[in-house]
Amino acid sequence: MSDLEQVKLMPTVTLRGMSILPDMVIHFDVSRKKSIKAVEKAMLGDQKIFLVTQIDVNENEPEMEDLYNIGCIAIIKQVIKLPNNILRVLVEGEGRGQLIEVVEEEEYIIAKVLEFKEDIGMQIPDNNRTAMVRNLKEVFLLYSNENYKIGKELTKQILENDELQKLVDQIVINFSLPFEEKQKLLSAVSLQERYELLSILLNNETEILKIKKELQVKIKDKVDKNQREYLLREQQKLIREELGEESLETEADLYMEKLKSVKASKEVKEKIEKEIKRFKNTSSSLSENAVVRGYLETLLEMPWNKTSKDNTDLKYAKKILNDDHYGLEQVKERILEFLAVRILTNKGQSPIICLVGPPGTGKTSIAKSVAKALGKEYVRISLGGVRDEAEIRGHRRTYIGAMPGRIAGGLKSAGVKNPLMLLDEIDKVSSDYKGDTSAALLEVLDSEQNNKFRDHYIELPLDLSEVLFIATANSLQTIPKPLLDRMEIIQVTSYTENEKEHIAKEHLVIKQLKKHGLTTNQLTISDKALSSMIRYYTKEAGVRSLERKIGEICRKTARQILEKNKKSVKITQVNLEKFLGKPQFSYDMANENDEVGIVRGLAWTSVGGDTLQIEVNVMPGKGELQLTGQLGDVMKESARAGISYIRSMSEKYNIKDSFFKENDIHIHIPEGAVPKDGPSAGITMATAMISAVTKTPVRADVAMTGEITLRGRVLPIGGLKEKILAAKNANIKTVLVPDKNRKDLDEISEEIKKDLEIIYVDNMERVLQEALTNHAHEIMQKKADK
Incomplete structure (x- = not known):
């Protein structure tokens, strides 16, 4: 050990967030018990204490590895007791010390300290000392010029010092630095090392202060500019107020x-x-x-980038669809498949669904349920009767009264860019001189293009790729092919009587009772009464009229409760007529007797299926064919094709060659005020004509549907479910269906086909074999064989 070093045992205080250097006079507060005991121990002795800084300021019980190894040996000048057991200690730094070991830590910290004597005798040449002093003074002067906190008097006092060690210590004491940097200066035991470190710190700090001043000047200029703008705006505001x-x-x-x-x-x-x-x-x-x-x-x-979070629980979606709708199993399955793919891909670009079916079958309410199941905003856009292209694309702003199109307006009202948008009655859009509305929808419903849809009013691209579009239509006939090509068709078919009864009990009655302020105790409707309402008071594919009839009963019940003070009303099959009047519809039931020239046909209408009686009379004349009953062009062509087939087969059915020259054939379909058209009455008219020409009776319990060709082949038709329902309601026992419609019949539920004999036919021979009475058919065959 050299003369400059000496090991001592000293009471020790660990400092947080500060470093004390030699010659520095400073006070600090101590609150930890060990620190207070250490101060008290020092005061009882030579008043010397070792102050060492913690590396981590948050450590309450520091170990030796948590402390810097160089600290300051200081003399306690004053101790003041403060409230809350806190001591304020005034110390003066005396010299540096190295922490060798922590000896005792019971009541207070005692450390073994290696004390460094001041290195006055360090061998630095005089010329070097002089150069170092001058350089340090120059650097400090530059620093004090930039730092206004160091006053001129203090600067002058420090610069008067020509001793290198004292100059270094004085500058360090008055140098504003973080405790980590001061600790570096404290740890520099060698004067040479301390001088170099201090010079670097002074130069760095001077540069930082210069940059700070430059930034302040720039900020001031900017503030001045903003102030000028503010004054000008205030003046402008006053001028505007005057105007x-x-x-x-x-x-x-x-x-x-x-x-x-x-x-x-x-x-x-x-x-x-x-x-x-x-x-x-x-x-x-x-x-x-x-x-x-x-x-x-x-x-x-507009919701440019604002979206709502979709619900991805498929079980919840299934529950919602089942709770809101009875039946429609195929539609629900397809909707759930669609949602499953959408959830997996997590994309809005998916096929646009088009629900097609008769009115009142729940197309719009299915769309509402899908929105509810997915947790989407619901927007309905009615396209019925829209003729102007600007209704879809928006008006240009140059026009008076310009406004956004219905698509942009729907997004705006939804408030998010990914709502469910229902395009209602898409089959009823039309075109005129103002543009083709259906063509404007092509871009909207094309997932490859609609991410940059441009509304003429907004003039900025709208992203429709995340919108879930669902369209509804009553018929596909009037939808243009390019538009139809962009949509995936889901057929929503007519309801059976049983389905209507379930829908009425589970949904419609509850809805109407709530709407009219009634409870289930005040009004009850029996099952038989509901069946009678469905059969004799409504004639539709859906349930809209049925709901209106239930509403009518609710209104009459509400009046009776108030006027006659009735507590409850029960609707039965017996008193139903009192509430709804005489039955409005009666089914054209199957004829009781087999007749000549009368055949029962099956037809599809926009409100469901129906049966048609086709009557044919033969009378002397000039071979003319008369058609009455408001028949359309297609039905007229079917009649001509049928008579051409009969004439070609006249020899087989023993019809004289002169018969068609000497007799007129008159085909009539009753209810002449109702227009009728479609190809599915071909075999019906041909059978009726053969029956009338050959005087052969036709079975009364048989109904048929199918298109005929000149060669007597039977072609497939559409709307089979509705036609089968109509036949069942008319008490028909046997239905003749084209053989090529076999696949369609497989999709119809057993409930509808129950108690019906369905026979598949592929030619007129087979039709006649089933339609004509057995006895009559045998006679015809014998005549043909002769």
Whole structure:
């Protein structure tokens, strides 16, 4: 050990967030018990204490490895007791010490310290010392010029010192540094090392202060500019107030504030900001001002990048569909498959669904249920009777009264960019000189194009790729092929009587009772009464009329409860007529007797299936064919094809060659006020004509449907479920169906086919074999054989 070093045992205090250097006079507070005991121990002795800094300021019980190894040996000058058991200690740094070992830690910390004597005798040449002093003074002078906190008097006092060690210590004491940097200076035991470190720190700090001043100047210039703009704006505001235009400034500011909260792309925000500035600079007296205001409000309310979170629970979706709708099993299955794929892919780009079926079958309510199941916003856009293309694409802003199209308007009302959008009655859009509406929908419903849909009013691309589109239609016939090609068709067929009864009990009655302020105790409707309502008071594919009839009963019940003080009303099959009047419909039941020239046909209408009696009379004449009953072109052609087939087979059915020259054939379908058309009456008319020509009776319990060719082949038809239902309601026992419709019949539930004999036919021979009475058919065959 050298003369400059000496090991001592000293009471020790660990400091947090500060380092004390030799010659520094400073006070600090101690609150930890061990630190207080250490101070008290030092005061009882030579008043010397070892102060060492903690590496981690948050450590309450520091170990030796948690402390810096170089600390300061200080003399306690004063101790003051403060409230809450806190001591304020005033110390003066005396010298450096190295922590060798922590000896005792019971009541207070005692450390074994290696004390360094001041290195006065360090061998630094005089010239070097002089150069170091001059250099340090120059660096400190530059630093003090940049740091206004160091006063001129203090600077002068420090610079008067020509002793290197004292100069270094004085500068360190008055140098504002973080405790980590001061600890580095404390740890530099060698004077040479301390001088070098201090020079680097002074140079760095001087540069930092210079940069800080430059930044302050720039900020001041900017603030001055903003202040100038503020004054000019205030002047402008006063001028506008004098002109009565002060509201424009306020509105523009509100729009600018609202723009900050809008989630949109940079392109959209720049466009809106440009329009706000334009609005700000237009006079309130100009008509253009109102146009810009309306345009701005529309842009700010559009959900550019705002989305709602979809529900991905398929079981919940299935429950919602089952709770809201009875039956429609195939439709529900397809909807759930669609949702499953959508959830897996997590994309909005999916086939656009088109629900096709008669009115009142629940197409719109299915769309509502899908929105509910997915947790989406629901927007309904009615396309019925829309003739102007601008209704879809929007009007250009140059026109008076311009507004966004229905698609953009739907997004705006939804408030999110991924709602469920129902395009209702898509089969009823039309075209005129104002443009083709269905062509405007092509871009909307094309998943490859609709991510950049442009509305003429908004003039910015709208992203429709995340919108779930569901369309509804009563018929596919009037939907243009290109539009139909973009949609996936789901058929929503007619309800059976049993399904209608379930829907009425589970949904319609409850809904109407609630709507009319009644309870289930006040009004009950028996099952037989519901069946009678369905059969004799409504004639439809859906349940809309049925719901109206239930509403009518509710209204009459509400009146009886109030006028006659009745507590409850029960509707039965017996008293139903009192509430709804005489039955409005009666099914055209199957004839009791087999007749000549009368055949029962099956037809599809927009409100479901129906049966038609086709009558044929033969009378002397000139060979003319008369058609009555408001028949369409297709039915007329079917009749001509049928008679051509009969004439070609006249020899087989023993019909004279002169018969068609000497007799007229008259085909009539009753209910002449109702227009009728379609190809499915071909075999019915041909059978009726053969029966009339050959005087052969036709079975009364047989109904048929199918198209005929010149060669007597039977072609497939559509609307089979509705036709089968109509036959069942008319008490028909046997139905003749084209053989090629066999696959369609497999999809019809057993409930509908029950108690019906369905025979598949592929030619007229087979039709006649089943339709004509057995006895009559045998006679015809014998005549043909002869």
